Amino acid sequence: MSSANQLLLEAKNVTKYFGTITALENVNLKIHAGECLGVVGDNGAGKTTLMKVLSGLYKPSAGSLHFEGKEKVLESPRDSQNLGLEMVYQDLALAGNLPIGENIFLGREPTTNLGLLKFLDYKKIKELTEAHLGKLKINVKSADQKVEELSGGQRQAVAIARSTAFNAKVVIMDEPTAALAIKEVGKVLDLINSLKKNWRRRNCDQS
Amino acid sequence: MDSKDQDKDSLYLKLIPYFEKYGILLLLVIMIVVMHFLQPDVFLSWRNVTNVFKQISWQSMLALGVFMVIVTAGIDLSVGSIMMLSLMILAIVAKAGAPWYIVVITPLIAGFLCGLFNGLGITLLRMPHPFIMTLGTLYIFRGTGNLISGGTPISGFTDEVRYLGHGRIDLTWLGLEKSQYLPVSLVLIAIVYIIFWIFMNKTRTGKWIYAIGGNPNAARASGINVNKILVIVYSLCGFLSGIGALILAGRTDSGYPNAGLQSELDAIAACIIGGASFFGGRGTVLGVFAGVMIMGILRNGLNLMDVSSFWQQVLIGSIIVLAVYVDVLRRDFGTRK
Numbered sequence A: 001m002s003s004a005n006q007l008l009l010e011a012k013n014v015t016k017y018f019g020t021i022t023a024l025e026n027v028n029l030k031i032h033a034g035e036c037l038g039v040v041g042d043n044g045a046g047k048t049t050l051m052k053v054l055s056g057l058y059k060p061s062a063g064s065l066h067f068e069g070k071e072k073v074l075e076s077p078r079d080s081q082n083l084g085l086e087m088v089y090q091d092l093a094l095a096g097n098l099p100i101g102e103n104i105f106l107g108r109e110p111t112t113n114l115g116l117l118k119f120l121d122y123k124k125i126k127e128l129t130e131a132h133l134g135k136l137k138i139n140v141k142s143a144d145q146k147v148e149e150l151s152g153g154q155r156q157a158v159a160i161a162r163s164t165a166f167n168a169k170v171v172i173m174d175e176p177t178a179a180l181a182i183k184e185v186g187k188v189l190d191l192i193n194s195l196k197k198n199w200r201r202r203n204c205d206q207s
Numbered sequence B: 001m002d003s004k005d006q007d008k009d010s011l012y013l014k015l016i017p018y019f020e021k022y023g024i025l026l027l028l029v030i031m032i033v034v035m036h037f038l039q040p041d042v043f044l045s046w047r048n049v050t051n052v053f054k055q056i057s058w059q060s061m062l063a064l065g066v067f068m069v070i071v072t073a074g075i076d077l078s079v080g081s082i083m084m085l086s087l088m089i090l091a092i093v094a095k096a097g098a099p100w101y102i103v104v105i106t107p108l109i110a111g112f113l114c115g116l117f118n119g120l121g122i123t124l125l126r127m128p129h130p131f132i133m134t135l136g137t138l139y140i141f142r143g144t145g146n147l148i149s150g151g152t153p154i155s156g157f158t159d160e161v162r163y164l165g166h167g168r169i170d171l172t173w174l175g176l177e178k179s180q181y182l183p184v185s186l187v188l189i190a191i192v193y194i195i196f197w198i199f200m201n202k203t204r205t206g207k208w209i210y211a212i213g214g215n216p217n218a219a220r221a222s223g224i225n226v227n228k229i230l231v232i233v234y235s236l237c238g239f240l241s242g243i244g245a246l247i248l249a250g251r252t253d254s255g256y257p258n259a260g261l262q263s264e265l266d267a268i269a270a271c272i273i274g275g276a277s278f279f280g281g282r283g284t285v286l287g288v289f290a291g292v293m294i295m296g297i298l299r300n301g302l303n304l305m306d307v308s309s310f311w312q313q314v315l316i317g318s319i320i321v322l323a324v325y326v327d328v329l330r331r332d333f334g335t336r337k
Ligand SMILES: Nc1ncnc2c1ncn2[C@@H]1O[C@H](COP(=O)(O)OP(=O)(O)O)[C@@H](O)[C@H]1O
Pocket: A018, A021, A022, A023, A041, A042, A043, A044, A045, A046, A047, A048, A049, A050
């Protein structure tokens, strides 16, 4: 278990270009265990880009990322997930055609293996999903409901549920309330606050 | 809204997923009943039913391949040409005197490699849309098939090579007549469709294929290697086209330049009629099978009634438009609740 002020994640001189656009220039960032950090900036300041670099969705043009003191090169979000970092994307990154449970476990589904073939363990997905949603007091009709049938607030709750289902050390949320109707904002903030009490680390982006 | 209304409403809403899943089967059953009344002596006869299955045998393979591609929100226009090239390679290898077990495997390997070529082209060359890559290979593969065969038919295969497309399973041991046999191609369709149903519904890769069609960014953000899955899908599509070539070789006993001409359009039509969405992420293996059957039965029934093939074109086209319109209405309803 990490001590209270252990350095979990550090970005050193991270720079990111998109063609001729400089989205990030020499960004330095430290995140310690138990701390809640907010990133503030104008539209187009580069907040989303920074978080996508941290999660491994974008590769930095220059600079380096360090997880618990060790430099890591992230090839895909899978790598950052394995290092204990979870991300709630601004555009939610949910597949509307799939049920809630399959979205939460997308890419990390429990399976029964038969040689090369990996068969989904639907029962386990459903059980784990129901238990996790229950723990976070997220109300949906059923874990089998397709995400496209949910309200904006419910979708955000599913995205947050996914980021907390795998014992993450760092949770990054990109504008978790920006896309929501006002009456749903309160619910999502309540959810985030209840997480704060139970979880170790989070990094929220709210402009 | 009073509670009685709500009950009625929720029952209605509960039925929608079933209608979505099995509505197309309902259409199929209605068609069969109508055809039966129009042609009571012939349509449901053993001979005619097996005929329908023989006629849809190779198309059903192309449709299944194209279906998986459409689920990823892609398209494969080259399946007819893959089948033709695989068939020509089979014919040349057969004429060269290779043993049957080699001849039988060549179209499967050729089809797989063609599909792999498509998949690598789409992902590595970062084509803006699979339409473009597979439009290109539609010409490339058929041209190659003509180059290697000189553009002339190559005929005459051994019984082993023809078995899957032409073989008969005798049922006289069940007390049936000699003419009441089971086409091997029908058994093959059943086996292939069951395998791919399991693949699409029960395996992790199948789930990822649906996820990519639903939202490719979500798939990528979940750490799924989207390009790798796409290459697998296009390769499998090519492989299925190769199976189509093997069936066609058995049925026609010949490799010929026009094999599978425009059959990519039939394959796409079957998927659309069967409820697959061009936007990706939606559709079922059962639906594709129903789509293939509906097109096969329509052609067969109209042939039985001596309706010209021009009317068949008009009717199939109308069914495509109608099927998609029903889907649009369903969506409207789904979002209005
Ligand atoms: N994928 C991309 N391709 C090109 N430019 C991009 C891309 N993503 C972001 N940008 C540019 O990078 C800058 C920062 O964007 P972003 O990180 O989304 O800002 P924020 O989240 O702070 O509003 C903007 O100028 C934006 O246009």
